[in-house]
Amino acid sequence: TQLLEQSPQFLSIQEGENLTVYCNSSSVFSSLQWYRQEPGEGPVLLVTVVTGGEVKKLKRLTFQFGDARKDSSLHITAAQPGDTGLYLCAGTLLSSNDYKLSFGAGTTVTVRA
Amino acid sequence: NAGVMQNPRHLVRRRGQEARLRCSPMKGHSHVYWYRQLPEEGLKFMVYLQKENIIDESGMPKERFSAEFPKEGPSILRIQQVVRGDSAAYFCASSPRTGTNTGELFFGEGSRLTVL
Numbered sequence: 001t002q003l004l005e006q007s008p009q010f011l012s013i014q015e016g017e018n019l020t021v022y023c024n025s026s027s028v029f030s031s032l033q034w035y036r037q038e039p040g041e042g043p044v045l046l047v048t049v050v051t052g053g054e055v056k057k058l059k060r061l062t063f064q065f066g067d068a069r070k071d072s073s074l075h076i077t078a079a080q081p082g083d084t085g086l087y088l089c090a091g092t093l094l095s096s097n098d099y100k101l102s103f104g105a106g107t108t109v110t111v112r113a
Numbered sequence: 114n115a116g117v118m119q120n121p122r123h124l125v126r127r128r129g130q131e132a133r134l135r136c137s138p139m140k141g142h143s144h145v146y147w148y149r150q151l152p153e154e155g156l157k158f159m160v161y162l163q164k165e166n167i168i169d170e171s172g173m174p175k176e177r178f179s180a181e182f183p184k185e186g187p188s189i190l191r192i193q194q195v196v197r198g199d200s201a202a203y204f205c206a207s208s209p210r211t212g213t214n215t216g217e218l219f220f221g222e223g224s225r226l227t228v229l
Contacts, residue, residue: 002155009153033217042117042204042220043156088155099146099208100169101218103155 003027004089004104012110013079021074021107023089032065032072032091033101043088046074069094079111117207117221118187125227132192132199134224138207145188146218147173147180150202159203162188195228202226 007022023032031050035043047056049065049072056063060083062075076083090103118137126132138145143164148156158172162182173180177195182188192199202225206218 004155035220040222042119042206042222044220045217048217090156099144099161100158101146101148101156103148103157105153105155 002105003093003102004091006087006089006104006107008107009105010108010110012112015080015111015113016078019076019079019109021087021089021109022071023073023104024071025091026070028069028094029091030069030094032069032089034063034072034074035088035090037086037088037106038084076109079109081111081113084109084111117205117219119203119205119221119224121224122222123225123227125229126195127229128196129194132195132226132228134190134192134203134205134226135187136190136205136207136221137187138205139209139219142207142209142219144208144210145182146206146208147188147190148204148206148220150204150223156204159190192226195226197228200226200228 005024013019033048034046037043047063052067052069054065060077064073086106086108088103088106090101117139120135145162147159149159150156160173160180161169165184177193179191202223204220204223206220208218
């Protein structure tokens with residue numbers, strides 16, 4: 001079982017639509033990160049959230065960390081084909097060494113032109 | 114732009130052979146992490162090293178797998194007597210210091226091992 005559950009697993013939308021990806025856990029995280037990975041490449045960090053309830057915006061991407069620090073969401077407004085990729089959430093458990101990242105299985109997002 | 118460099122990018126081995134994967138961290142980074150990614154699964158932590166020290170190898174199989182980060186040269190992940198189940202993408206990441214709250218992990222492009 002995954003420590004971090006991401007949903008949906010796959011998401012295909014038309015250019016211009018909005019989408020939300022969810023990352024949930026029953027555990028508390030000291031920090032949570034979102035990465036984007038393209039085929040044949042390594043994950044690239046998008047954002048780190050550390051405070052419960054925190055909201056961060058990166059252009060058309062909005063990231064939210066749940067109040068209890070057990071969940072997070074990524075919202076993309078007016079998606080573009082360039083947003084296509086595998087979105088991974090990852091976190092460091094509050095009870096763990098802070099270098100150990102646990103990853104979700106990812107959400108594959110496809111934005112059709 | 115000297116990011117995390119991994120080689121080879123692709124490696125094909127027959128069962129029973131050895132695989133050696135190399136990773137040069139970003140300039141100025143002294144912490145190296147290895148992760149394994151299987152299809153439709155998230156990245157799984159394998160090992161965390163600093164120069165000449167293995168800090169945490171709890172995610173690495175006890176047999177056939179080893180890792181090192183010598184004083185000079187790249188970090189190496191070594192898999193002996195490979196089996197088909199070892200086929201995966203192996204990612205190396207580096208950071209300037211411990212912790213991910215502010216010290217993000219920077220990933221290489223990965224080494225994709227295929228065992229025939």
